[in-house]
Amino acid sequence: MPTFHPTALALALAACLLASLPALADQAKPKPSLTPKEILAASKPAEWRTPDPDNLLVMTLAGGHRVLIELAPDFTPLHAANIRTLAHEHYFDGLAIIRVQDNFVTQWGDPYDDDNADRSKMKPLGTAKKTLPPEFTRPLDPKLAFTRLPDGDVYAPEVGFSGGFPVARDPASKEEWITHCYGTVGVARDVGPTTGNGNSLYAIIGQAPRGLDRNLAVAGRVIDGMEYLSALPRGTGPLGFYEKAEQRTPIVSVRLAADLPPAERPKVEVLRTDSASFARLVEAKRNRRDAFYTRPAGKIDLCSISVPTRDPAEAK
Amino acid sequence: MPTFHPTALALALAACLLASLPALADQAKPKPSLTPKEILAASKPAEWRTPDPDNLLVMTLAGGHRVLIELAPDFTPLHAANIRTLAHEHYFDGLAIIRVQDNFVTQWGDPYDDDNADRSKMKPLGTAKKTLPPEFTRPLDPKLAFTRLPDGDVYAPEVGFSGGFPVARDPASKEEWITHCYGTVGVARDVGPTTGNGNSLYAIIGQAPRGLDRNLAVAGRVIDGMEYLSALPRGTGPLGFYEKAEQRTPIVSVRLAADLPPAERPKVEVLRTDSASFARLVEAKRNRRDAFYTRPAGKIDLCSISVPTRDPAEAK
Numbered sequence: 237m238p239t240f241h242p243t244a245l246a247l248a249l250a251a252c253l254l255a256s257l258p259a260l261a262d263q264a265k266p267k268p269s270l271t272p273k274e275i276l277a278a279s280k281p282a283e284w285r286t287p288d289p290d291n292l293l294v295m296t297l298a299g300g301h302r303v304l305i306e307l308a309p310d311f312t313p314l315h316a317a318n319i320r321t322l323a324h325e326h327y328f329d330g331l332a333i334i335r336v337q338d339n340f341v342t343q344w345g346d347p348y349d350d351d352n353a354d355r356s357k358m359k360p361l362g363t364a365k366k367t368l369p370p371e372f373t374r375p376l377d378p379k380l381a382f383t384r385l386p387d388g389d390v391y392a393p394e395v396g397f398s399g400g401f402p403v404a405r406d407p408a409s410k411e412e413w414i415t416h417c418y419g420t421v422g423v424a425r426d427v428g429p430t431t432g433n434g435n436s437l438y439a440i441i442g443q444a445p446r447g448l449d450r451n452l453a454v455a456g457r458v459i460d461g462m463e464y465l466s467a468l469p470r471g472t473g474p475l476g477f478y479e480k481a482e483q484r485t486p487i488v489s490v491r492l493a494a495d496l497p498p499a500e501r502p503k504v505e506v507l508r509t510d511s512a513s514f515a516r517l518v519e520a521k522r523n524r525r526d527a528f529y530t531r532p533a534g535k536i537d538l539c540s541i542s543v544p545t546r547d548p549a550e551a552k
Numbered sequence: 553m554p555t556f557h558p559t560a561l562a563l564a565l566a567a568c569l570l571a572s573l574p575a576l577a578d579q580a581k582p583k584p585s586l587t588p589k590e591i592l593a594a595s596k597p598a599e600w601r602t603p604d605p606d607n608l609l610v611m612t613l614a615g616g617h618r619v620l621i622e623l624a625p626d627f628t629p630l631h632a633a634n635i636r637t638l639a640h641e642h643y644f645d646g647l648a649i650i651r652v653q654d655n656f657v658t659q660w661g662d663p664y665d666d667d668n669a670d671r672s673k674m675k676p677l678g679t680a681k682k683t684l685p686p687e688f689t690r691p692l693d694p695k696l697a698f699t700r701l702p703d704g705d706v707y708a709p710e711v712g713f714s715g716g717f718p719v720a721r722d723p724a725s726k727e728e729w730i731t732h733c734y735g736t737v738g739v740a741r742d743v744g745p746t747t748g749n750g751n752s753l754y755a756i757i758g759q760a761p762r763g764l765d766r767n768l769a770v771a772g773r774v775i776d777g778m779e780y781l782s783a784l785p786r787g788t789g790p791l792g793f794y795e796k797a798e799q800r801t802p803i804v805s806v807r808l809a810a811d812l813p814p815a816e817r818p819k820v821e822v823l824r825t826d827s828a829s830f831a832r833l834v835e836a837k838r839n840r841r842d843a844f845y846t847r848p849a850g851k852i853d854l855c856s857i858s859v860p861t862r863d864p865a866e867a868k
Contacts, residue, residue: 338779339734339858372847387706390853406706418655418759427843442782443734443759443856447840463654463786466758470779524763527743531688533763536685537706540759 238488269525275516276507276544282510283552287459289493289501291316293323295461296488297333303461304502305421308401310380312371312453313413315423318364319434319455320492325362327435328490333468334436337476339443342465343424344392344487350477361435369428371453373411381510382410385518387535391415391446395538397509401457402493402538404449414454417444417539424452441466444539459506459545485494507544517544581670585656585841591832592823592860599827601716603775604683605809607632609639612804613649619777620818621737624717626696627730628687628769631739634680635750635771636808641678643751644806648866649784650752653792655759658781660803661752666793677751686745688770689727697826701834703851705732707762710736711854713825718854720765731771733760733855735778744854746833757782760855773860775822821867823860832859 270278293305309316322328328344335343382403384396392404395415402420405412414420420440425432432453439458447513458465468485471478478484493501507514518541523532586594609621625632638644644660649661664673698719700712708720711731718736721728730736736756741748748769755774774781784801787794794800809817823830834857839848 331592336783338782386703388705390706391849391851444853445856446851446853447837447845447856449849450847451845466654467652467785469783521763529763530745531766531769533707533765535707535762537760537762540761540763544653 262356269520269523270516271526272517272544273433275513275520276289276546278333279507279511279513283451283508283513284505284548284551285508286492286505286545288547289496291321291456292493292502292504293456293490294320294493294496294502294540295328297464297489298486298488300488301461301464302502303464304403304459304504305456306400306459306506307456308399308454310399311374311401311403311412312455314365314368314421314451315432315434315455316372318368319437321362321364322434323492324495325364326489327359327362330488331359332484333439333478333487334471334484335443335475335477336468336470338470340441340445340476341422341438342441342468343438345424345435347481347484349436361433362397365433367430368433368453369393370432372429372450373409373413376405376407378411378503382412383509383514385536385541387522387537389538391449393470397514397543400459400506400509400543401454402541404538411450414457415444415538416440416446416448416452418442418542419458420444420454421456421458422448422475423455426451439465446539457543459543460502503548505546505548507546509543514543515532517541567771585836585839586832587842588833588836591829592837592862595823595827599829600821600825600862600864601824602821602864603809605812606636607772608634608809608818609772609806609821610818611644611806612800613780613859614804616804617777617780618818619804620775620820621772622716622775622822623772624715624730624770627690627717627719627728628717630681630684631687631748631750632770634684634806635753637678637680639806639808640811641680642805643675643678643680644803647675647803648800649781649794649803650720650787650800651791651793651819652746652784652786654786656757656761656792657738657754658750658784659754662742662836663797664798665752669833670813677749679769680751681749683746684749684769686748688745689725690727692721692723692726692728697852698728699826699830701730701852703853707765713830713857715858716775716822716825716859717770718857720821720825720854721741723858727766729766730767730773731760731854732756732762732764732770734758734858735774737771737773738764739771755781756793762855769860770793773859775859776818807824819864821862823862825859830859833857 287306291307295303300367307316389395394405402415402417404415424436429456473479522536603622606625611619616695623632649660705711710721718731718733720731740746769777789795
């Protein structure tokens with residue numbers, strides 16, 4: 237069967253390579269690099285973190301499919317607070333996925349929040365704020381963790397990871413922001429920059445639309461269940477909106493993990509993006525060296541890097 | 553309804569901007585840029601091309617869903633020839649989509665072409681060649697059209713479009729190759745570089761996996777029906793392979809347009825990537841200026857550009 241990632245050779249050489257991986261790029265005779273699976277298997281417990289339950293959204297879709305979203309209060313604190321309020325008050329329960337535009341976004345919210353619908357039927361926001369300041373970028377803070385990538389970026393002066401999120405930095409404007417990569421969750425809004433409040437969110441399901449960066453507030457990132465948002469039928473209306481109610485995927489509930497009894501909270505860990513194992517993953521992806529990849533790229537784009545998650549039980 | 557691309561303001565200013573768009577990026581007071589729809593509406597008939605029926609594959613999936621793939625003989629002539637032979641002899645009819653890996657690829661071919669299957673049941677290749685030279689890159693040819701993009705690339709010295717395909721060039725190695733972008737169709741293979749023959753193909757359905765560039769032969773690009781490959785349920789086996797036969801989407805038929813009666817050939821036109829309208833589309837995407845986008849990116853990544861197609865009837 238033609239496949240992309242044969243691992244037999246890499247497996248055989250895994251042990252002897254673990255310590256010396258970063259040096260491989262300079263070796264005259266390339267040796268197989270570890271596979272992501274092997275690097276993760278060798279990771280240490282301290283290299284993994286458990287998302288703060290106060291920043292973890294649990295969205296349950298029809299069919300019981302679970303999507304986990306980690307909020308990013310370091311970058312969009314006011315939006316995180318408002319989304320927590322919406323979740324506390326069960327705002328999203330009974331709403332739906334209203335839009336799936338191929339190679340762009342899956343968006344969810346209130347089907348009646350539409351120019352062509354009866355807005356009088358919209359679900360009340362409860363105690364959540366109706367509008368919020370943009371929070372499209374934040375002041376650059378040297379104290380925020382930043383694992384910079386070595387290969388540059390088409391759009392920004394500096395890119396890397398901060399607390400698990402793909403981030404861009406501009407030393408000139410002294411701003412930083414989470415970038416729109418696959419799985420990034422943003423705050424949909426109308427034309428005005430202050431018209432978003434978190435009651436309608438979107439996840440990126442295609443090529444990173446980096447042109448959205450600094451024009452929308454990024455609420456966070458899907459850390460599990462992305463396939464339940466990316467594999468939905470595309471909407472046939474303008475911008476991928478569904479044209480018929482029955483085409484929409486119902487949202488059963490959206491809960492903040494902190495609002496769930498500890499026993500019911502999702503068991504999930506995320507690899508720290510400032511860990512040695514994450515650095516090994518990045519280097520292994522920059523320079524794949526196995527029997528399949530004869531010409532390692534020697535480069536990696538920010539949005540081509542996935543941050544691993546796991547069920548802690550798998551690590552036992 | 554929070555959306556991303558309000559067009560009212562752009563519509564109002566469309567006419568006066570058409571001629572002056574390229575200068576907009578330098579203007580102190582940004583004005584709305586044309587929307588892609590407006591730029592295409594103003595395009596000239598000569599800016600569109602009809603794909604050569606000898607390079608156009610028509611894949612019909614279960615449900616009658618049609619996927620159009622344009623082959624790239626300028627870059628992979630031996631693979632194009634072999635795939636034409638496979639289509640001539642109806643090789644793909646009755647095979648299936650065997651693999652969908654989220655944020656990576658959808659792959660189709662013979663379910664029995666698998667280490668865990670009974671290879672004796674594999675469909676014969678007929679007169680098609682069993683193996684082909686790699687064709688992972690081609691010698692750089694100054695005579696091949698190349699519309700270079702202005703903003704650079706993380707992976708290659710030069711990127712742009714050639715005959716409708718996203719292409720990278722390396723003046724140092726004097727090579728060029730089609731890049732792995734959303735919709736790119738590649739030739740799956742086993743470990744050895746000459747093990748591919750076109751009997752199993754894959755389409756990119758997520759963030760551009762540019763690390764595949766120069767390691768696999770690119771057969772062409774999906775020019776229509778991409779949503780029928782990208783929205784399929786993800787496979788639950790290793791690498792996204794489907795674990796049960798009933799999970800696979802059957803391929804009804806794959807025909808070369810040239811093998812169909814003229815009346816049955818798909819009516820499709822592709823915007824020339826060396827046209828003025830395409831240049832306007834690229835510039836409008838680099839510097840979106842409307843009431844929604846307050847901070848134009850000023851940059852564009854190769855794989856963020858979609859090449860427009862249309863039904864000629866729409867142009868009437």
